[in-house]
Amino acid sequence: MAASHNKALYRTNLRSRQVVIDTDDESTRDLSEKEITAKARLALDATFERLGYEHDPDQHDGIKILGATKLKNGGILLELNTPDAVGFLTDDETLTEFLAAFSGHATIKTRGFQCIAEFVPTSFSPSTPSALRAVESDSRLQSNTILKARWIKPVERRSPGQKVAHLFLDFDSPYTANRAIDNGIFIENKKVNVRKAKIEPRRCLKCQVIGARHIANACSSPNDVCGYCRGKHRTAECKVSDPTDYRCANCKQSGHAAWDKTCPEYKKQAQLLDERCPENKFRLFPSDDDPLSWECLDNHTSTLPDLGSAPPPPFAEWPPELEPDEPPADGPIARGRNTLPHPPHSRARAPAPTPAPAPPTPDPHPI
Ligand SMILES: [Zn+2]
Ligand SMILES: [Zn+2]
Ligand SMILES: [Zn+2]
Numbered sequence: 001m002a003a004s005h006n007k008a009l010y011r012t013n014l015r016s017r018q019v020v021i022d023t024d025d026e027s028t029r030d031l032s033e034k035e036i037t038a039k040a041r042l043a044l045d046a047t048f049e050r051l052g053y054e055h056d057p058d059q060h061d062g063i064k065i066l067g068a069t070k071l072k073n074g075g076i077l078l079e080l081n082t083p084d085a086v087g088f089l090t091d092d093e094t095l096t097e098f099l100a101a102f103s104g105h106a107t108i109k110t111r112g113f114q115c116i117a118e119f120v121p122t123s124f125s126p127s128t129p130s131a132l133r134a135v136e137s138d139s140r141l142q143s144n145t146i147l148k149a150r151w152i153k154p155v156e157r158r159s160p161g162q163k164v165a166h167l168f169l170d171f172d173s174p175y176t177a178n179r180a181i182d183n184g185i186f187i188e189n190k191k192v193n194v195r196k197a198k199i200e201p202r203r204c205l206k207c208q209v210i211g212a213r214h215i216a217n218a219c220s221s222p223n224d225v226c227g228y229c230r231g232k233h234r235t236a237e238c239k240v241s242d243p244t245d246y247r248c249a250n251c252k253q254s255g256h257a258a259w260d261k262t263c264p265e266y267k268k269q270a271q272l273l274d275e276r277c278p279e280n281k282f283r284l285f286p287s288d289d290d291p292l293s294w295e296c297l298d299n300h301t302s303t304l305p306d307l308g309s310a311p312p313p314p315f316a317e318w319p320p321e322l323e324p325d326e327p328p329a330d331g332p333i334a335r336g337r338n339t340l341p342h343p344p345h346s347r348a349r350a351p352a353p354t355p356a357p358a359p360p361t362p363d364p365h366p367i
Contacts, residue, residue: 005278005286005294007278008278008279008281008282008286009286009287009288011277011278011279012174012279012285012286012287013083013287013288014079015111015113015174016083016086016111016173016174017066017079017080017081017082017083017085017086018077018078018079018080018086018110018111019077019078019080019086019089019090019108019109019110019111020071020075020076020077020078020108020109020110020111021075021076021077021078021102021103021106021107021108022074022075022076022106022107022108022109023074023076023103023105023106023107024105025103025104025105025106028076028102028103028106029070029074029076033067033068033069033070036068036070036076037065037066037067037068037078039102040065040068040078040102041065042101043098043099043101043102044063044065044089044098044101046097046101047094047097047098047101050097050101051093051094051097062082062084062085062088063080063081063085063088063089064080064081064085065078065079065080066079066080066081067079072215072218083173086110089108090108090110095108109147110147110172112147112148112170112171112172113170113171113172113173113174113176113177113285114168114169114170114171114177114196114197115168115169115170115171115177115180115181115194115195115196115197116152116166116167116168116169116194116195116196116197117149117166117167117169117185117187117192117193117194118166118192118193118194118195119164119165119166119192119193120164120165120166120167120187120188120190120192121163121164121187121188121190122158122162122163122164122165123188124167124187124188126148126149126150126151126167127149127150132146132148132149135185135186135187138185138186138187138189139180139183139184139185139186141176141179141180141185142176144172145171145172145173145176146169146170146171146172146176147170147171147172148169148170149167149168149169149170150167150168151165151166151167151168152165152166152167152168153165153166167187168197169194174284174285174286174287174293175287175290177196177284177285178284178285178287178290178293180194181194181195181196181283181284182284196282196283196284196285198280199273199277199279199280200270200273201266201269201270201272201273202215203258203259204216204219204221205227205235206219206221206224206225207219207221207224207225207249208225208226208227208230208235208249208250208258209249209250210250210258210259210263210265210266210269211265211268211269211272211273225249225258226238226240226249227249227257227258227259228240228246228247228257228258229245229246229247230247230248230249230252230258243255243256243257248260248263248265250263250265250266251263251264251265281296281297282294282295282296282297283295283296283297
């Protein structure tokens with residue numbers, strides 16, 4: 001337990017020290033990790049100079065870029081030395097200078113701490129910044145600590161007249177996320193429960209393999225495999241609508257789809273993932289300076305109803321999170337094929353020119 005505890009603490013801390021740079025600058029994306037790191041360090045030096053920090057050794061000593069990882073979605077993951085360094089880099093003034101020096105066409109974002117808010121009024125508008133600021137204010141959270149929010153289930157798949165739904169919320173720090181989990185938050189003046197979003201096994205949208213180490217556009221399967229019936233067609237083109245006729249592509253059993261959490265293969269992969277991601281065992285995001293955040297969930301599962309993290313429809317954005325990072329094997333950021341973070345499936349998958357409507361099947365999301 002001690003080793004997995006340390007690993008969970010490490011991973012939470014690591015996440016606080018990372019930023020993701022998105023750039024459409026091909027020349028930057030083609031650089032090696034070493035070259036990207038050097039470029040970022042030069043941009044940081046230029047930022048210090050522009051802001052007049054060049055003679056302040058404390059600033060230089062306190063802010064360090066340790067390394068970079070290229071993400072499969074084209075993004076760049078930068079690892080800094082401390083969470084405070086990330087705070088400094090993403091401050092409005094610093095950020096403008098840094099991005100101008102790094103690349104003409106780039107944006108930067110911190111890595112959020114993802115939670116699920118349950119039974120949120122559907123009148124809420126998660127894409128509206130002022131709505132997020134209102135949640136922070138009403139919930140007595142610091143301003144701009146909610147990085148983003150989005151409904152778990154696509155709005156178009158809601159039941160007629162649905163009044164509440166579950167929501168993904170990304171907080172800027174484990175501290176804020178834990179506070180929301182402990183105290184709940186107010187959304188549209190309703191007090192709602194918040195829980196940590198568990199990291200879940202990845203599924204390839206082409207071959208349907210659960211726990212896959214690849215994404216659909218890198219899949220070696222010669223044909224599409226249907227997530228509903230295991231047939232050789234795209235899931236969206238499936239004609240099977242009766243759940244009793246589903247045939248799981250993973251365990252080969254009838255009666256459930258390839259993403260069903262009751263599938264024995266899903267359970268096996270979820271257990272393996274829990275061993276790789278020990279933070280799944282914690283109710284909160286564990287942090288060094290708060291022993292109260294080390295409380296474990298019973299039997300590694302939440303005691304709350306598992307509604308929000310139910311498997312999504314086949315082409316929803318999932319998993320919501322980048323593939324988790326491993327502790328460093330040979331440097332500040334682990335490198336190698338099996339440790340590179342992966343993009344969410346939907347971003348990597350080329351959109352179908354004329355997407356077929358989803359078959360009229362029961363929604364895998366209860367809400
Ligand atoms: Zn595949
Ligand atoms: Zn099918
Ligand atoms: Zn199955």
